[in-house]
Amino acid sequence: MPHALIVEDDTDSAGMLAEIVAAEGFSTATAGSLLDARRQLAFRTPDIVLLDLTLPDGNGIELFDAVDRRDSEVVLITGQASVETSVQALRLGAADYLIKPLNVDRLRAVLARAGAAGEMRGQLGAQQDLVETEGRFGRLWGRSAPMREVHRRIARVAPTAVTALITGESGTGKELVANTIHDLSRRAKGPFLAVNCGAISPQLIESELFGHEKGSFTGAVRQHRGFFERADGGTLFLDEVTEMPLELQVKLLRVLETGSFTPVGADEPVSADARIIAATNRSPLEAVAEGRLREDLYYRLAVFPIELPPLRDRREDIPLIARHFLQALNAREGAAKRFTDSALQRLQQAPWPGNVRELRNAVHRGFILAEGSTIDAADLPLDPPQPAPDARAPGEATTAGVASAPAMTEAPATAKALAMTETPAVAGTSGLGAPTAAVPAPAGELRLPVGISIAEAERRLILATLAQCDGHRERAAEILGISAKTLYNRMKKYQSAPEGGADQGRG
Template identity: 40%
Template sequence: MSGSKLLIADDERHIAEGLQMLLQEDGYEAETATDGEEAWKKVEGGDFGLVLADLKMPGIDGLELFARMRDAGIDSEVIFITGKGTVADAVEAMRRGAYDYLEKPLDLERLKALIPRALEKYQVRTANKQLQQRLENLTRFGDMLGQSEEMREIFSIIEKVAPSTASVLIVGESGTGKELVARALHQKSNRAKGPFIALNCGAFPREILENELFGHEKGAFTGAIAEKPGAFELADGGTLFLDEVAEMEADVQVKFLRALEQRAFRRLGGKKEIEVDIRVVAATNKDLKEALKDGHLREDLYHRLAVIEIELPPLRDRGGDVLLLAEEFLRRFAKEHGKDIKGFGEGAIEYLQTYSWPGNVRQLRNRIEKAVILARGDRIEASDLQQKTDLDEPDVHLQVGMSLQEAGRVLTLKTFAFTGGDYKKTATILGVDEKELRERMLSYVEDPVPASS
């Protein structure tokens, strides 16, 4: 059994070896070390459940050995053996978490009684840790958390399709974790060592998107003062992630489809055909059936991209995941903001479970961060989660003296926050098209986008 071995460290060899014999007679596996250095080497290399260590040893003494073990995360139990005049040190060692200490001359009966108890303590602790680790592994997949049936299904699909080069289309509402899925597909593939290049097709006007995708030669257009490789080239040997893929204009779609089929393309202004070895993963939060029907998305491109389609469920359909995620975000942000918060109050749990989370995991994450910052006690209460900042309020405060530009910014950002970060809904409410909205949002990036967006 692991963790049942003992180490006896004493610079008086006859004591170390005498104890070893005695313990071996009792059926224990025991090794010896006759100075601190040797003891440290052995402890580092082996799985000892218990270390019997003399406090006074040349070089590394018992206390230092103990400190090194704990620093290195080696948590074998330690019983100290003390000579005359070191009892104070032994008491100090106990205070730091040693199991016990024995004075010389050794009371062997007492030692024999202590050993099985110390070993058991170590073994129980180790078993608990392993169990916890195993539970943790069940709910964790790369950077993603999830224990719901729905998410486990997603994890198993990712595991299955990651090794192939087939294109994957990830669909799901805003904030459901599409980018995380794309990264997981990359990390679990045999291209993991290659680049992961992400490009948001919704973030650029047409000409720039083409340039970002394919790059250009020097002199391809005014301002092209040097050659520049595009995402296709940069992703060679790795994964190209195209976010908001339904936002691509028709003629870019044609070029893109061709490049995808041939795994080859030309830079803007270039004659040379460049071949690449890439895996394409695309994502969209749009209803693609609509985009296909009204001709916004080419059918042939869709089929090329959606060789495998992964549909990420909205957070409200993921059962217990809300609390699992909430606890993880709480731990993370409490640490980040240096706050000592132990958990959620009853009302907060109820709120977390009943709210519909239109902005999905991103919204949950932002809400928890805000609550952590606002919380006064050591628990997060419902009121911390519901706390309205001026961004959650549906009304905006406009004042004479504001420019139209500023008024537009406030209204746009607030509407965006109000919809839980949904571009489509925001665009509909504001009466602009989605492309224009995205361009506006980009122009606001100078001014930080509010945390609840």
């Protein structure tokens, strides 16, 4: 029978908790102070500790060092929905936290998951063995050092109810990490729902997340259960969370603190026990600085951050991942194709700006193009590696600090033509405004004449960066620190304006 230790200085509250916990199949012990709790821990190791934050002889957090969390999990009980307190407790290793007055249904859900602690430890051990034998951890493939660190962090966070923030470039597998955390958690039998916060209209996202009542707005012809309610008992993955409207971020923070929300048009709040995992391909701290992400929400989401490495930083995993994709294609198509050594070598040499997603697409195309049973390097539609910056021809368009990478997608021909007409080695001007002879720009730089307008300087920088990225707009936008939409609008403007037209109307 699993054992629970209830650390609560209020006798009535402790008695009520003991009755609920006992009804769920636990033996119970109670302690009214830190001293009593330490004595109980020495007497018997509990499977779960329900720990009140405010105790007569100190703060409940002081007990964390006395609990062996390899065998016990700690659930914090607090009367204040404090972001700082809950984040501190979760970082110290608390599996969950409950707000007073206690929601009995949520308490029962926490207790139900606590009984599976031994099973979870066994699953995590089995996953570590799979890394060595197959190169797989959950839904992730790779055994390189950067991926082993990701595996380690997943193993730490999966058994808890801690919110996690996954960061990484597009295509690195953030949703697969979230899926793996869910699969290895005590919520594995519950639902896993994913929502892309940037793909839903700002007018509809509140309804999609929290639901709405019939007649709450035009078109609401029936009651709708939102993602939070449907994810009850499971995991809700919020992808591209920095794209969520700021006014909705306030409501999300409230849900994270209290576990309850109010559907659109409803009068009463609804409780839902959904674990939140968020992800973004932006730098979250930059999003905070730009006002796109609330700082308090960032710290609440980033209790346990996980950063995914780009594929170019774990090239030794590429053959393993490529063979995995090919094996799935063979099974689906009833084929038996394989890579040649030269094909795998070419895959390992590619820069992969689109990361694992781009690698998967390349394997699919190679599978189709290969006429026989082998996929050779010639069957892989990859752009050749770009030369290093110091190997470029003098005068070739480039910008300082721009990493060379082949294009995943072509920009419109007119945009690329505009970029190709720019000459980075432009004529300069003297301090008195007199033109000077054109000086070739060193590789990796774009030289501009003194006295040029900011608008024209921006135009030349954008076009040179786009040329450097071989017309790949998303890559160029990332380097320039602007959105792809902003870059697209600038290109439309440059295409419609005459030469030097970017200067018009600017001071």
